[in-house]
Amino acid sequence: MTRRLLPLETIRGLAGFGGAQRADGYVFQPTTVDEAREVLALAREAGRRVVLRGSGRSYGDAAIAREAVVLDLCAMNQVVGWDPSTGILEAEAGATLGDVWRRCLPDGWWPPVVSGTMFPTLGGALAMNIHGKNAYRVGTLGEHVRSIDVLPTDGGEVVRLGPSDSLFHSVVSGAGLAGLIVGVRLQLKKVPSGDVRVRGVSCSGWKDQFDAFDRYREDADYMVSWIDCFARGHARGRGLFHAAWYAEGPSATLLEAHQTLPSKVLGVVPKSETWRFLKLLNRRGCMRLVNAAKHAAGRIFEHGREGRQSLVAFSFLLDYVPGWERAYAPGGFIQVQTFVPAAEARRVFDEQIQMQQRAGLESFLGVMKRHRVDEFALSHGVDGYSLALDFKVTRANRARVEALADGLHKSALAAGGRFYLAKDTVLDGADYRLSIGDGLERLHKARERFDPDGILTSAQAERLGLL
Amino acid sequence: MRYERSLVVGASSGIGREIACQLAAEGGLVAAVARRKERLDELSTSFPSIQTFVHDVEAADEVPALFQEITSSLGGLDLVVYAAGVMPSVGPDEFSFEKDREIFAVNVLGAMAWLDQAAVRFGHAGHGTIVGIGSVAGDRGRAGQPAYNASKAALATYLEALRNRLATQGVTVTTVKPGPVATEMTAGLPLKNPMLAEKAARKILALSGSGGERYLSWKHRLIFAVIRAIPSPIFRRMKL
Numbered sequence: 001m002t003r004r005l006l007p008l009e010t011i012r013g014l015a016g017f018g019g020a021q022r023a024d025g026y027v028f029q030p031t032t033v034d035e036a037r038e039v040l041a042l043a044r045e046a047g048r049r050v051v052l053r054g055s056g057r058s059y060g061d062a063a064i065a066r067e068a069v070v071l072d073l074c075a076m077n078q079v080v081g082w083d084p085s086t087g088i089l090e091a092e093a094g095a096t097l098g099d100v101w102r103r104c105l106p107d108g109w110w111p112p113v114v115s116g117t118m119f120p121t122l123g124g125a126l127a128m129n130i131h132g133k134n135a136y137r138v139g140t141l142g143e144h145v146r147s148i149d150v151l152p153t154d155g156g157e158v159v160r161l162g163p164s165d166s167l168f169h170s171v172v173s174g175a176g177l178a179g180l181i182v183g184v185r186l187q188l189k190k191v192p193s194g195d196v197r198v199r200g201v202s203c204s205g206w207k208d209q210f211d212a213f214d215r216y217r218e219d220a221d222y223m224v225s226w227i228d229c230f231a232r233g234h235a236r237g238r239g240l241f242h243a244a245w246y247a248e249g250p251s252a253t254l255l256e257a258h259q260t261l262p263s264k265v266l267g268v269v270p271k272s273e274t275w276r277f278l279k280l281l282n283r284r285g286c287m288r289l290v291n292a293a294k295h296a297a298g299r300i301f302e303h304g305r306e307g308r309q310s311l312v313a314f315s316f317l318l319d320y321v322p323g324w325e326r327a328y329a330p331g332g333f334i335q336v337q338t339f340v341p342a343a344e345a346r347r348v349f350d351e352q353i354q355m356q357q358r359a360g361l362e363s364f365l366g367v368m369k370r371h372r373v374d375e376f377a378l379s380h381g382v383d384g385y386s387l388a389l390d391f392k393v394t395r396a397n398r399a400r401v402e403a404l405a406d407g408l409h410k411s412a413l414a415a416g417g418r419f420y421l422a423k424d425t426v427l428d429g430a431d432y433r434l435s436i437g438d439g440l441e442r443l444h445k446a447r448e449r450f451d452p453d454g455i456l457t458s459a460q461a462e463r464l465g466l467l
Numbered sequence: 468m469r470y471e472r473s474l475v476v477g478a479s480s481g482i483g484r485e486i487a488c489q490l491a492a493e494g495g496l497v498a499a500v501a502r503r504k505e506r507l508d509e510l511s512t513s514f515p516s517i518q519t520f521v522h523d524v525e526a527a528d529e530v531p532a533l534f535q536e537i538t539s540s541l542g543g544l545d546l547v548v549y550a551a552g553v554m555p556s557v558g559p560d561e562f563s564f565e566k567d568r569e570i571f572a573v574n575v576l577g578a579m580a581w582l583d584q585a586a587v588r589f590g591h592a593g594h595g596t597i598v599g600i601g602s603v604a605g606d607r608g609r610a611g612q613p614a615y616n617a618s619k620a621a622l623a624t625y626l627e628a629l630r631n632r633l634a635t636q637g638v639t640v641t642t643v644k645p646g647p648v649a650t651e652m653t654a655g656l657p658l659k660n661p662m663l664a665e666k667a668a669r670k671i672l673a674l675s676g677s678g679g680e681r682y683l684s685w686k687h688r689l690i691f692a693v694i695r696a697i698p699s700p701i702f703r704r705m706k707l
Contacts, residue, residue: 005535008584013592024543024592048539066542 004045006069014056014064017325019332020393020425021061023459025051025070033182036071037155040455043069049457050153052176054124055096057117059335060425061459062128062175068457073123076182079103087188088146093123093181100186101312106254109188110311112144115422117318123181128422129173129376132315133222133244136370138189140381142172143374149183153451158182170446173376175421177461178443179450193249194258196222196314198242200302202295206237206346213370213385216243222314226298227366228291229353229389236353237346239366240298244314259312261320271322278327282392287364328392334425336405337388338412339371345385348415352387352408359404361397363389377442378466380420388423402426421460429465440466468494469672470546470596474537475499476524476581477551479506481650482600485668486548491516498537500524501551524551524577525569534584546675547585548598549578554615554652567614574618579625586629589638597633597640598675599626603687605644606695607702619644623680630678642680643671646687 010026026048030036043050051065053072064070077094084107089100098118100111113132120130129142138144147162150171159179161168171178203209209225216223220243227239252258261271269277281290318324325333340348349368356362367388374381389408391401405426409419418435419427433440443466447454454467461467473490477483479501487499491514499510500520507519518540522533538544553573555566582597589595604612605619623642630640647653649661667683674681682688694707 005532008531008535008587009591011588011591013594024588067539 003047004042006042006046006048012070014053014070015332016060016062016064016425017057018059018334018393018425019325019328019330020334021064021332021459023061023064023066023068025065025068027053027070027072029072029075031075033076033151033158036073036076036151036180036182039069039071040153040155043071043455044453048455050455051458052123052127052180052456054094054121054127055119057115057120057124058128058421058460059423061463062421062424063124063458065457065459065462071180073121073180073182077121080183082107084109087190088185089188090183090185091122092183093126094121095184096121097125100188101259102256104188105191105194105259105311106256108190108192108251108254110191111141112138112187112189113141114315115318116316118312118316119319122184122186124176126172126181126184127174127176128420129374129379130422131369131371131380131420133224133369135381136217136223136372137221139372139374140173140376140379141186142169142376144187144189145172146185146187148172148181148185150178150450151180151182152449153179153455154453159450167446167449169375170377170442171450173378174443174446175378175461175466176458177451177456177466178446179456191246191311193247193251194253194255194311195247195249195308196244196311197247197306198244198309198314199306200298200304201241201243202299202303203241204238205234206350209237209239209241209368210346212241212243213368217370219243219245221245223370225368226294227349227353227368227387228295229356229363229366230288230291231295232357236350238295239368240295240302244309247308249308253310259310261313261316271320274321275323275326278321278324279329282327282364284360284362288362291364331393331395331398333390333392334401334405335388335390335423336408337386337420337423338408339380339382339384339386339418339420340412341382341384341416343384344415344417345387348411348417349385349387351411352389355407355411356389356391356404359400361391361401361404363391365390377439377446378421378436379439380418382416382418386420424460424464427464429463432464469676470495472541472543473497473546473548474541474544474585475548475550476577477501477549477600478510479503481550481652482645482648482664482667482671483548483550484510485664486550486672487517488514489668489672490546496541498541500533500537524580525572527572527576527580530580530584534581534588538588544585544588544595546596546598547582547589548600548671548675549581550600551577552600552602552652554612556655557612557614559610570614570618571621574615575621575625578622582626582629586633586638590633590636593637595638596675597626597629597638598671599623599640599642600671601626601642601644601680603644603646603682603691606691607707609707627680639676639678641675641678643674644680644682644687644691645671646683 053063076092081090222244225241478499602619647658
């Protein structure tokens with residue numbers, strides 16, 4: 001049987017958001033479920049596997065695969081229905097978090113869980129089951145879904161799954177390996193205004209950090225902390241903690257005009273070009289100073305003070321500087337985010353900060369959050385904390401960065417830690433499979449139902465041995 | 468390792484074979500395309516990382532499907548080298564259209580069939596390197612080998628046009644112009660100190676990422692700058 005050829009002009013060189021992993025694939029952007037079925041049929045006839053892709057905001061290789069058909073759902077991005085009386089939104093999988101808040105915030109509703117960027121699609125966000133700065137309080141995005149519509153890869157009928165269906169918790173969190181999520185019904189969160197109250201707490205070390213998280217945990221709607229990864233000795237773990245609360249305020253704050261991010265940095269530099277400036281700063285010596293300066297500024301200007309920020313400005317820190325990831329070009333960067341149970345977190349994070357200092361590869365940015373356990377198959381939820389570290393990758397240091405990442409992963413795993421597929425770039429497959437307990441069997445059950453021929457893949461799934 | 472995944476067309480002997488071996492020795496995956504199966508089998512026996520595909524470049528219709536099969540099998544593509552070339556011996560008074568046709572089918576049309584595919588793929592993917600093995604013979608029309616000279620001139624011009632088309636798309640197109648190299652193709656010729664194919668391949672790979680037209684030595688660069696500049700009526704009387 002001769003195989004069908006794929007149109008050569010559909011090939012694209014794709015990367016993960018971190019830019020440290022690349023693969024060429026044949027990209028198709030269906031606009032309807034029927035077109036998605038056609039793409040699946042074409043892939044089958046061409047003898048190719050299929051990788052699902054949304055906005056490509058996963059840091060590593062979750063949405064790329066060599067020579068595969070890339071089913072990009074970004075063009076299926078309609079908000080199908082919105083009911084301001086119940087706060088339930090129905091949308092196609094390619095609608096982004098940005099599309100959702102723009103539609104719903106004027107009516108006083110906000111997405112219950114958002115990542116640090118508004119660009120992820122709902123489909124991608126559910127495939128990775130994202131968390132936000134409120135993870136300790138409201139869990140992951142999947143916990144706020146009323147139902148998802150799943151298209152099996154054999155082109156069969158679309159199936160609607162709700163949280164009570166046995167496969168729901170495997171398709172959500174399933175990394176795009178258990179059928180295509182083509183539609184979502186999501187419960188939004190009612191907010192009193194478009195603002196949050198934000199309080200800063202300057203921390204001189206780990207003790208302050210963990211105390212702050214404990215102190216505000218019962219009360220704050222959001223918590224996040226920045227860690228200075230260059231600080232040594234007693235200052236290790238120093239940084240700036242922020243708690244935030246949904247704030248009362250005038251209804252005008254709900255309007256998009258109030259929510260926009262500033263278009264210039266420091267009032268002068270056009271934001272679209274700021275990454276060039278960042279690229280200049282993006283070296284060890286500079287970042288050491290930047291981190292020290294940030295800590296000093298936090299201690300002087302933010303400690304114990306409260307301010308107001310719009311929800312968008314508070315939530316989508318990563319969108320302040322468009323294209324900031326380009327500051328890490330050409331080698332890109334990898335992020336290592338490990339999730340460690342509360343009892344072990346301080347010891348493990350302190351060890352991790354020392355490991356990266358010993359390797360001379362200090363992360364330019366460290367971010368800590370609080371989490372909770374959830375029911376999803378490929379869950380990254382722990383009753384504890386996560387620490388996210390970014391490492392610049394160059395041709396010369398790649399092997400060292402990967403060795404360091406492996407050490408960080410193993411230190412978390414030994415403490416009962418977990419990992420987050422949206423961030424993973426270089427995790428060892430055996431380590432990951434050890435971390436998720438019976439998650440893989442649960443994923444395989446969902447794959448049998450929604451991907452019976454096993455055509456869904458990703459470079460990440462192949463690396464981690466998830467197929 | 469400079470190139471993770473490479474395709475070499477015309478890999479069963481001479482420069483093409485050496486390039487395939489050197490890429491594999493560096494640790495790259497290589498797809499070797501050639502007519503002669505037994506030669507390819509030898510190649511893959513010495514280098515397990517060389518995948519072999521039997522194909523006669525005169526069968527240009529096979530190329531699109533084969534190209535896709537190869538890229539799929541390699542898991543991507545970073546470099547394409549077109550090294551297939553023929554130079555049948557031609558007597559001083561011989562005008563054989565059969566031979567001329569074969570020369571153009573292999574040296575030019577085959578190159579277009581393969582490199583058009585590579586150009587589309589690399590252009591859309593935004594990265595890739597194309598290397599065409601031209602010849603110093605393409606610089607002038609000599610009495611000895613009209614069609615061969617013309618074919619290498621055509622190849623160089625075609626590659627220049629590809630280079631200009633793909634310049635903004637992150638694709639490098641390099642034309643290398645070896646002088647006399649000791650290969651099967653030149654075995655019957657009285658060459659003065661020919662370069663060994665192994666050395667030519669090494670130099671070609673070293674130049675592969677540079678883009679533009681490259682001679683294999685600065686001496687050649689100098690000599691052929693002069694030769695290219697000689698007016699035709701004078702060139703006619705010289706034995707160059």
